[in-house]
Amino acid sequence: MESRVPPVSQTDRMVKRDSYQHGISQASRLDSKETVSEFGENSIASQEDKCCSVQRDYLLDREIKKKIPPFLAKLGKNRLITLVAWQFCFITSLALLFSCCLVTYLELVDPFVPRKTGGTVPGLAIRPQPVDLHSTLISFRHGGAGNWQILNDRFKEYLKAYSFGKRPGGSIVCNWKTQLTSTERCHIGNRKWMALDTDVPCTGAEKFGMYHGQPCVILKMNNVFGWEPQPYYNLTEIDNIRSMPTFLKGYIHKYWNKYCRGKGPAIEEKCPQMRMVWVSCEGETTADTENMGPLHYGPWQGFPGYHYPYLNQQHYLSPLIFIQFRGITPGVIIQVRCKLWAKNISHDPRNPRKGGIHFEILMD
Structure with missing residues (x-):
């Protein structure tokens, strides 16, 4: 006798397809559960970091908006334009402050007289x-x-x-x-x-x-x-300077004799040419x-x-x-x-x- 395979009805085919899909869904659920169990901690940590970064950006935007004057904030919602306008105003303020300090300093300093004088021996x-x-x-x-x-x-x-x-x-x-x-x-x-x-x-x-x-x-x-x-107006005082060279003392004596001697007691005591x-x-x-x-x-x-x-x-x-x-x-x-x-x-x-x-x- 020849063995014959019974014919498969359409209903049986639908049942097999549903069972196959059900098995696949269960396997995917198990895989997802295992993945969560293995990497759950990392995914939760990454989500928390994202939340913190979003909060920091939000708070930073709020601080910047507080420092920016209202008339600059009205320039537009574009953040770049607002920051450029703020930096321009800040640098302009610094330049004006520096200019005022420089003008005040120059007004107080004499252009011909130094601030500190005296105490220097010429060379x-x-x-x-x-x-x-x-x-x-x-x-x-x-x-x-x-x-x-x-x-x-x-x-x-x-x-x-x-x-x-x-x-x-x-x-x-x-x-x-x-x-x-x-x-x-x-x-x-x-x-x-x-x-x-x-x-x-x-x-x-x-x-x-x-x-x-x-x-x-x-x-x-x-x-x-x-x-x-x-x-030195007094020749005696000059003679008592031990460190002065002898040839200079002799020259001063000749100079005094030429320009000061015999001009009167007042001139001899304090001769202008000396x-x-x-x-x-x-x-x-x-x-x-x-x-x-x-x-x-x-x-x-x-x-x-x-x-x-x-x-x-x-x-x-x-x-x-x-x-x-x-x-x-x-x-x-x-x-x-x-x-x-x-x-x-x-x-x-x-x-x-x-x-x-x-x-x-x-x-x-």
């Missing part, structure tokens, strides 16, 4: 400055094949300000009784700079002595606002003094006191002293120290710039 400066601005050594080779041209050009550049007509206004002809004000300055004539006792004066035509091996150096006092010298800040230059050692040779000072061996006080006058010119080395030894570095002498000028052996200057000179 000396040399011209021309050395080729190396960080050094105090003036070095050059004299003669026709020398390299003194750079120093010669610096001499001329510095002395241009002392030419006639270069500094207008406020210049007066001073004498020993002149007392300067903040609107006046003493006229400085350059005719007295030329020494008539030598064939090689300190002039541009003679290359300031560098061509002939008799170099010149300019000394000037540093400007200290309001400082005025207290001169209103000077005296200058002395000598070698740091005995060997330096010997190699330096004799020095010539012009027009005086000091700065006249009527050029002071310096009150920041317009177009002010400092008085100058030309020192000339007339017997310098070639090929030797010579250390020179110059000092200022007045009652209110002190010196420090460890600091030559206090009341003076230290420099070196080398001529090949």
